[in-house]
Amino acid sequence: MRLLMIGPPGAGKGTQAVRIAEKFNLVHISSGDLLRAHVKGNTAIGRQVQQYLASGDLVPDGIVMDILRKPVVDANARGGYVLDGFPRTVEQAEIAYSVAQTLGVEVQVVVHLEVPREELVRRLVERGAASGRSDDTIDVINHRLDVYDEKTLPMLSYYAAREKLINVNGARPVDEVTWSITVQLQQMAKQLAGD
Numbered sequence: 001m002r003l004l005m006i007g008p009p010g011a012g013k014g015t016q017a018v019r020i021a022e023k024f025n026l027v028h029i030s031s032g033d034l035l036r037a038h039v040k041g042n043t044a045i046g047r048q049v050q051q052y053l054a055s056g057d058l059v060p061d062g063i064v065m066d067i068l069r070k071p072v073v074d075a076n077a078r079g080g081y082v083l084d085g086f087p088r089t090v091e092q093a094e095i096a097y098s099v100a101q102t103l104g105v106e107v108q109v110v111v112h113l114e115v116p117r118e119e120l121v122r123r124l125v126e127r128g129a130a131s132g133r134s135d136d137t138i139d140v141i142n143h144r145l146d147v148y149d150e151k152t153l154p155m156l157s158y159y160a161a162r163e164k165l166i167n168v169n170g171a172r173p174v175d176e177v178t179w180s181i182t183v184q185l186q187q188m189a190k191q192l193a194g195d
């Protein structure tokens with residue numbers, strides 16, 4: 001199975017993606033983690049993207065596509081993937097679709113985690129205090145949420161139109177959210193197997 005985990009910062013994409021990957025025996029790929037690893041390793045890409053991550057702006061599409069291509073193809077060969085944090089714009093979704101189609105790794109399901117903004121801010125401030133993640137400060141948090149509303153939310157209609165979208169209430173306890181995603185994915189997996 002090949003699926004995307006979409007949601008605003010703080011919605012629990014990473015947490016749920018890890019759990020779902022484990023349950024369905026898929027590889028978890030996070031664009032944010034890959035970018036942060038480059039920054040930490042002070043690679044050429046890391047130096048190019050550092051400022052975007054620090055300010056909460058989106059990294060240019062070309063760079064994101066380059067770092068994702070190999071992990072996605074490798075994961076597909078190992079049974080599928082849960083991709084978290086990508087795509088983030090309609091343009092990325094369109095580029096991803098055409099590249100994935102040539103590689104035979106198109107997305108089958110999109111899980112959309114919905115959480116009210118006040119709850120997202122509360123969670124992100126808490127995470128910033130616990131982890132020290134540099135983009136979890138109040139100004140950057142608000143900016144990232146604005147970027148999500150402006151650039152990523154419109155992308156969901158792209159997947160809704162293709163009947164690939166599952167909407168999940170992500171404001172509930174972690175286990176409940178995992179359960180809800182799992183049940184819906186099992187139904188979806190049956191449909192995909194029947195296709």
Ligand code: AMP
Pocket residue numbers: 009031032033035052053054056057058059060064084085086087088092135144
């Ligand atoms: P995340 O860990 O998904 O919250 O991503 C952290 C940061 O990495 C974002 O604020 C962006 O700067 C960058 N980033 C992650 N994924 C993408 C993407 N698909 N497109 C552009 N920038 C991204």
